[in-house]
Amino acid sequence: MSRSELTGCTVALVMVLACGVAGAQPLPYRGETCSEDGVVCLIIEQPDTETASISIRTKARAELTLTLDAEVENVELSTPLPVTAVFDGPQTRTLVKLTHHRRELAWRYKNVRYSWNWGNPRAMHDDSVLYQLPMASGRPVRVLQGYDGEFSHSGSSRYSVDFDLPEGSPVHAARQGVVVQVVQTFTTAGTDASYREQDKANRVLVRHPDGTLGYYGHLKPGGAVVQEGQSIAAGQLLGLSGNTGFSKGPHLHFEVRRPIDGRTWVTFPVRFTTEQGLGLTLEKDKSYTATR
Structure with a gap:
């Protein structure tokens, strides 16, 4: 997305x-x-x-x-x-x-x-950090779209990952931080340009210790369980996945970003800890299992 x-x-x-x-x-x-x-x-x-x-x-x-x-x-x-x-x-x-x-x-x-x-344009991502998968442990989850994904992962969202999560699945924090934004009032999804241009996806945005931001998108209406200003730990429950905003079906969109200015931002390639291995770059159509 x-x-x-x-x-x-x-x-x-x-x-x-x-x-x-x-x-x-x-x-x-x-x-x-x-x-x-x-x-x-x-x-x-x-x-x-x-x-x-x-x-x-x-x-x-x-x-x-x-x-x-x-x-x-x-x-x-x-x-x-x-x-x-x-x-x-x-x-x-x-x-x-x-x-x-x-x-x-x-x-x-x-x-x-x-x-x-x-966020702040001067934030520098700590590349030594390994992220947890943003979903519950115990079962593998398929990557629908990875970095440079053809459907929508280009430009500002180049280094983003879409996970195949049914609506109502638990979404967990991939890294510790502080919640800076919770949006959970949108109720619809589609591929019309307005969904993309106006970012009509329910979401939770978390500021990391290095100043970058973790974006968890397409959440279920009313599905967030955290509040703005709340400190969270890696692995903590953030809310429930859904199908809102610029989307063709239920999934979770995750990216790590910082702003360039008030109009645009840049995403960072990050590595994950999974049952399939440590420090992995996730690939399209492969499945990964979260560890806690």
Whole structure:
């Protein structure tokens, strides 16, 4: 399977200025628009007819990387757009200030938008780590799609593994960490582009000690048994597998990633401990048994 480029959220707020006057908005103006989960808020402030600023407020308890962009005309920017910033915990930060450039001409800014990914681009994967298989022990599970899989494991999701798990199968943590995101409200699956672009898969995202993130996708609606902010051990139960999001049938998608910016990310090839051997790279159509 594959992810869209927006694992967090994208918000657009349009503000059009003509000759420094913001439409029908009285000055001074302040507008705030938040993501549906309330983790990230976009703040636009215009105190007068000549200046404005764009800020981001986060309520996240973990690191996230955000990329901000906008369309501007006749504007001097304090920072070139797009601009990418890393936030670590709750904070408010002004990312760009705008100033009317040539006073005899109109100035405009519109389509202010952002996208974000959990994690930090500076995270370095610890290649010495061996991962546990993210399922219950006792029976072999077949790999439906491995690294460079033809159906959807390319680009950002190149180093991902899809496991053949019937809906309702236990999903266990492949590595210790802290849960940074739980999504379990989606109820449908399909191969329409919208499922992929909007990442409509139920999932659990776990931040590892090295700053990388383990992604467990396509979980059953309401199937997560962990909470955001919870510390977990390798092998701990995370939830139940399902068939939600960009999917042709029930399975578990697993990958280890870090963001490149707020729009894209990179996955890492990882090795697993199994009953079939230690330090294995999993291969398509082969079956592996978890050890605990």
